[in-house]
Amino acid sequence: MIRIKSVLAGLAMVAASAIHLPAAAQAPIKIAIAGPMTGSNATFGEQLWGGAKAYADQVNEKGGIRGRKIELVKGDDACEPKQAVALANRLVDKDKVDAVVGHFCSSSTIPASVIYADANILSITPASTNPIVTERKLKTVFRSCGRDDQQAVVAGSFLLDKLKVTRIALIHDKDTYGQGLVDALRAALAKRGVQPVLYEGLIRGERDFNSLVTKIKAANADAVYFGGLIPEAGPLIRQMREQGLTAKFVSGDALAQAEIVNAAGGPQFLKDVYYSSAPDPTKKLGNSEVTQALKRANVEPSNYALFAYASVQALVAAMEGTNVGGADAMADWLRKNSVNSAVGKLAWNDKGDVVDFQFDFFAFDSNGRRFEYR
Amino acid sequence: MDLHIAAQQIANGCALGAIYGLIAVGYTMVYGVIRMINFAHGEVYMVSAYMSAIVLSVLTVLGVTSPVLVLLLVLFVTCAITGLFGWVIERVAYRPLRGSTNLAPLISAIGVSLMLQSYVQISQGARDQGVPNLLAGSVQMNIGSGTAQFTYMQLVILLVALSAMAVLTYVIGYTRLGRQCRATQQNRRMASALGVNTDRIISLVFVIGAITAAVGGVLVTLNYGSFNFYMGFVVGVKAFTAAVLGGIGSLPGAIVGGLILGLAEALFAGYVSTDYKDVFAFVALICVLYFKPSGLLGRPEIQKV
Numbered sequence: 001m002i003r004i005k006s007v008l009a010g011l012a013m014v015a016a017s018a019i020h021l022p023a024a025a026q027a028p029i030k031i032a033i034a035g036p037m038t039g040s041n042a043t044f045g046e047q048l049w050g051g052a053k054a055y056a057d058q059v060n061e062k063g064g065i066r067g068r069k070i071e072l073v074k075g076d077d078a079c080e081p082k083q084a085v086a087l088a089n090r091l092v093d094k095d096k097v098d099a100v101v102g103h104f105c106s107s108s109t110i111p112a113s114v115i116y117a118d119a120n121i122l123s124i125t126p127a128s129t130n131p132i133v134t135e136r137k138l139k140t141v142f143r144s145c146g147r148d149d150q151q152a153v154v155a156g157s158f159l160l161d162k163l164k165v166t167r168i169a170l171i172h173d174k175d176t177y178g179q180g181l182v183d184a185l186r187a188a189l190a191k192r193g194v195q196p197v198l199y200e201g202l203i204r205g206e207r208d209f210n211s212l213v214t215k216i217k218a219a220n221a222d223a224v225y226f227g228g229l230i231p232e233a234g235p236l237i238r239q240m241r242e243q244g245l246t247a248k249f250v251s252g253d254a255l256a257q258a259e260i261v262n263a264a265g266g267p268q269f270l271k272d273v274y275y276s277s278a279p280d281p282t283k284k285l286g287n288s289e290v291t292q293a294l295k296r297a298n299v300e301p302s303n304y305a306l307f308a309y310a311s312v313q314a315l316v317a318a319m320e321g322t323n324v325g326g327a328d329a330m331a332d333w334l335r336k337n338s339v340n341s342a343v344g345k346l347a348w349n350d351k352g353d354v355v356d357f358q359f360d361f362f363a364f365d366s367n368g369r370r371f372e373y374r
Numbered sequence: 375m376d377l378h379i380a381a382q383q384i385a386n387g388c389a390l391g392a393i394y395g396l397i398a399v400g401y402t403m404v405y406g407v408i409r410m411i412n413f414a415h416g417e418v419y420m421v422s423a424y425m426s427a428i429v430l431s432v433l434t435v436l437g438v439t440s441p442v443l444v445l446l447l448v449l450f451v452t453c454a455i456t457g458l459f460g461w462v463i464e465r466v467a468y469r470p471l472r473g474s475t476n477l478a479p480l481i482s483a484i485g486v487s488l489m490l491q492s493y494v495q496i497s498q499g500a501r502d503q504g505v506p507n508l509l510a511g512s513v514q515m516n517i518g519s520g521t522a523q524f525t526y527m528q529l530v531i532l533l534v535a536l537s538a539m540a541v542l543t544y545v546i547g548y549t550r551l552g553r554q555c556r557a558t559q560q561n562r563r564m565a566s567a568l569g570v571n572t573d574r575i576i577s578l579v580f581v582i583g584a585i586t587a588a589v590g591g592v593l594v595t596l597n598y599g600s601f602n603f604y605m606g607f608v609v610g611v612k613a614f615t616a617a618v619l620g621g622i623g624s625l626p627g628a629i630v631g632g633l634i635l636g637l638a639e640a641l642f643a644g645y646v647s648t649d650y651k652d653v654f655a656f657v658a659l660i661c662v663l664y665f666k667p668s669g670l671l672g673r674p675e676i677q678k679v
Binding site for chain 1: 382492499503504507523604605609647652
């Protein structure tokens with residue numbers, strides 16, 4: 001952290017002395033990247049930070065935003081709501097950031113975003129899909145990802161129409177994201193007259209779900225929908241298959257990570273596993289500017305790295321568009337304009353949700369590679 | 375509810391309980407000799423999981439394929455390296471604090487555990503990593519209208535946990551080393567006056583504790599197939615609970631406590647609710663401690679005046 005700061009400061013000084021641009025000596029624009037940098041979901045924090053840094057580096061190389069460099073501030077909430085609130089206060093009061101990309105877990109984003117909104121700081125979450133995030137009429141809170149109520153409707157019709165299953169077990173991880181997604185799906189299924197055969201919450205951080213699997217088996221489910229994250233999804237899938245439970249396994253956008261193959265113990269366990277996610281943003285990258293920027297920053301083009309990249313792109317575009325105006329001006333700008341980002345074109349509605357966010361379904365081939373399932 | 379489902383839930387509970395018991399043996403062993411709760415035990419277990427994956431991939435590169443040979447080599451190398459970890463941790467984090475307040479080594483242990491966790495996160499990455507299953511397959515039992523199963527890996531864990539308990543009970547109770555351990559526990563100064571090298575004994579106890587964590591780390595990693603830097607925490611807490619339930623300081627108590635905790639969790643999750651299984655497990659713990667404050671098989675502490 002200190003090293004990055006000093007390197008950036010050094011770069012700014014070198015630029016200032018070499019080019020004699022008065023603008024380069026201006027204070028940097030501080031953008032916080034908040035997410036789980038430690039704890040069991042630290043892998044997502046790494047992705048957010050990597051993607052954001054790749055784009056910030058690129059902007060800084062080109063001279064910054066209107067002559068001002070971007071300075072990224074790393075914030076760790078460990079996906080703990082309490083820590084997220086403390087972090088948000090620190091970012092506002094001590095670091096005095098100009099904008100925030102984050103947080104990751106909905107349970108952290110929901111309380112933290114209130115603090116940013118009160119301090120009149122624009123925040124964009126690249127990953128929190130729980131509806132509440134943007135349902136509270138907070139003008140300066142945005143997201144660059146989809147919403148769980150949309151995702152649940154898509155998942156509902158996928159289960160009933162595409163997989164043609166009706167005996168569905170709903171499993172969640174008791175967290176805002178997982179339970180929110182599963183509850184939304186339960187409502188979507190109820191509208192079609194389908195009641196789940198099982199509705200259970202497991203405990204985050206555990207690895208042994210054998211008794212839950214036996215229970216699913218006893219309930220005679222032919223599909224399991226899981227709302228939760230990879231550290232629990234992996235062992236759950238494997239233990240289902242080890243107990244000979246062949247029910248289809250469907251989950252949400254948190255599974256859109258290559259590491260699910262490792263977490264589940266190998267591609268042989270990923271037969272009949274599906275998840276919904278934004279159309280795979282890593283697919284259409286090719287040798288674009290984004291790929292180059294990620295390569296220079298030594299960051300793998302993973303899903304959340306790209307969403308963080310896109311969120312910083314949106315922030316930078318809004319700052320450029322408003323001549324680094326305040327949060328209100330930027331919020332207005334984002335609602336009126338669209339941004340061509342690393343994850344496609346992003347435009348926002350009045351709530352701060354992405355307009356026409358699309359969810360596709362993905363499955364795995366015998367080598368564990370993801371493909372779009374139609 | 376069907377009979378085979380009930381049998382499967384009991385099997386699930388025994389398998390989970392065996393894992394808790396195996397890790398709990400390490401806690402209880404260290405506590406039994408130096409009356410200190412080694413909160414870094416869960417992290418040592420996590421480090422050994424990474425170690426076993428590294429050894430596994432090295433063996434694969436070297437072309438060793440026989441599953442039994444691979445398992446034994448992985449166990450041996452991992453135990454050796456993890457034992458070294460245990461020795462270093464005791465030397466660096468606990469020995470300098472011996473003689474200070476009881477709380478100091480406890481805090482130091484929490485520090486060690488955070489350090490190991492962050493170190494592994496930074497050096498190995500935060501992602502979930504996987505290992506191939508060496509011992510696939512299971513024993514199927516026909517019960518009632520269906521079958522219940524024990525995977526081979528679960529059976530191996532149960533056997534290893536029981537033998538670890540038996541071997542350590544024998545070592546502590548009937549060998550020269552064990553007598554020295556007990557003497558060190560009862561009165562360190564007196565033991566040292568009678569020629570027992572107490573520093574060496576305490577080091578050794580930590581090495582043995584780390585080795586039991588390593589055995590657990592290898593087997594549990596192979597059983598679940600995936601691991602990350604954070605997994606030591608939950609298992610550590612559960613194993614510690616098992617050790618307290620069975621009576622901390624008692625080796626058979628660790629296994630009994632583990633099995634009871636595992637069974638309680640599995641049966642409650644299976645027949646009532648997964649959401650509340652931890653609530654149930656800890657209420658059960660409180661009830662046991664209420665009537666037997668030193669745990670099921672623990673000997674009450676007698677204060678001699």
